[in-house]
Amino acid sequence: MYQYDEFDHRFVNERVEDFRDQVTRRLAGELTEDQFKPLRLMNGLYLQLHAYMLRVAIPYGTLSSAQLRMLASIARRYDKGYGHFTTRQNIQYNWIKLQDAPDILADLASVEMHAIQTSGNCIRNITTDQFAGAAADEVKDPRPYAELIRQWSSLHPEFSFLPRKFKIAVTAAKQDRAAIRLHDIGLKLVESDAGETGFEVFVGGGMGRTPMIGQRIRDFIPERELLSYLEAILRVYNRFGRRDNKYKARIKILVHALGADEFARQVEEEWPHVREAGVDAAWSDFARIAAFFGAPDLADETDATGEFDRHIAGNTDFSRWVERNTHAHRSPGHVSLTISLKPHDGIAGDATAEQMELVADLSDEASLSEIRVTHEQNLVLPHVAKGKLYDIWSRLVGAGLATGNIGLLTDMISCPGMDYCALATARSIPIQQAISQRYDDINRLHDIGDLKIKISGCINACGHHHAGHIGILGVDRRGVENYQLMLGGSGAEDAALAQVTGPGFGADEIVDAVETVIQTYLGSRVDNESFLETYRRVGLAPFKEALYDAA
């Protein structure tokens, strides 16, 4: 993975000193909260319902074991012993004291991490496929490009005060695990017939109040011209995106208003000017970046799986966990292992300091000291020999980390909701926990099969409810929490927005409503259809009928 050179170190250290100065001035009363707010937001520090929250960037979701140990240490020293992994592949600490924030940033800088651009109306953390560099279905590792974009976007002088936040996702695999069409810019790495690497460019996707699927504005942009093309997109957005209403300020609204063709035309008109200004220069530095992401040197472990096969045959818990939580690796005898942060009584995405340290240890022993964070709020050991899985599983069981539910109903995305967030209008975590408790029978979960439930506690949709096979949106109705149910969304390569079923449900009714949806699916499915396949075949009507007509 990428390693800082002296330049990168110097940059983050300067950032720490910058923020230390700003916090000192705030604590001394030289800055009012109004003056301090834009400054702290540039360092990922939010003021939440109960305390400050610090959001730490995990660029493209890749961590070293040393970095994960530092995240554990910060959780123990400055928070309540845990952290929360987010849908942006970042981590948040919910109980931070303002005076500690500079020291936390210094700790992060010591392991080549920071909180730059994790908030504010700027280019946020670049996200990608959690199996990048390992997946069997990948054209090429997308992370060098994500790192290139990260560096280009760091304190970009023109794009630090955009109309609204800006999210870029990159994928290089057939299966879209990065939800690129639900991002402001989605980049799909492709190779031309001539063997040249480039990107298909999607613009204007997003969730929030006005969910939209991103539209393709270019079939192929050569890799060497990627940054100037991005700069042209950002310039058009910065100049013409709406600023009169923050709920209409994302690029999707501009693309929708202009039409994708006209937006693309404006970008193409701007692009030559940007290109001539030399944004793309020094491609040789890309080779330096790419060298950090060379294919891992893994021995062929195909023949070393005898013991593994015996455990698979003899232990159903283990074999089911392997079935759900591993993903095909390009090296023979290896898998990418997803460690579920969705235990049946827990909070989606939370991990304790001890759990983080165990995962760090396991990555040292079995995954080249590398860990990934997924946008579905789980952790991944990307390069694991099958022969080591049984030992890993046994140790995860003891730490409450061996839930074999990846891609199943209880592998839910949930935002923090009203338990933490100042914007939320309803709680999400208790709903996620109640669903989790209802579906605690692993046999039943396997029978239900692939299913993504996504829960948000307000219309800003941090819990991605629009992209849920089953989406749940908590709103406030005259002081009472009410939960809208929606069906049929997808954030994958078959991206679609979920459809609202009808009137919402009370907090004590929503789990039963989910069960009604599940029953309807089970009664309608043919052969081995997944929930989404059944839904797409039969449509919303039978679900609506079951939910509302019976009453």
Added chain:
Amino acid sequence: MTLLSFSQSSPVEWQALSADDTDVSALDANAHVIVPFGAVDALFSKVKAVTTWVGVVLEPADDVVALETLLGDIEIILLTFPKFSDGRAYSQARILRDRFGYRGEIRAVGDILVDQVGFMVRCGFDSMVLAPGVSDGAVARAVERYSLVYQSASDERLPVHKLRSEGQGGGDALASLGDGI
């Protein structure tokens, strides 16, 4: 009001015309005159016939591209920040510098945080008008805070990728930067 200037700096005092000021005959031949963008078509050539020193003030929604043919005759362009969070003027400045090679002064006016000054300089602003009471120390910190930049912009600073690729070892390149910018 504090005028902060990094390169060229025009006087602060001038006569600001509005679109209604159609009679320019009373202007002094040495007058410093600012014309609002919306009145450029009507007034610019008339004013220019009286005095050589003419500037233009733009709001963020004004299309800076429309000024292209006049740029050689404009002494100063004032770009407005109605709120510090409105970042459109950064793009206006970059288009003026990078696309049109404008060499006159670009000045930021309006609601400006001292912490934004570094971004402004990088986008081609020469000067900015800050609210009163900003300490010299705060200005210096804002400007000198970052010794490195990661992307090329409208200033002369070499981005990190160029420092790297020009064969300068990290240590040498850093040493040559000294302590300041």
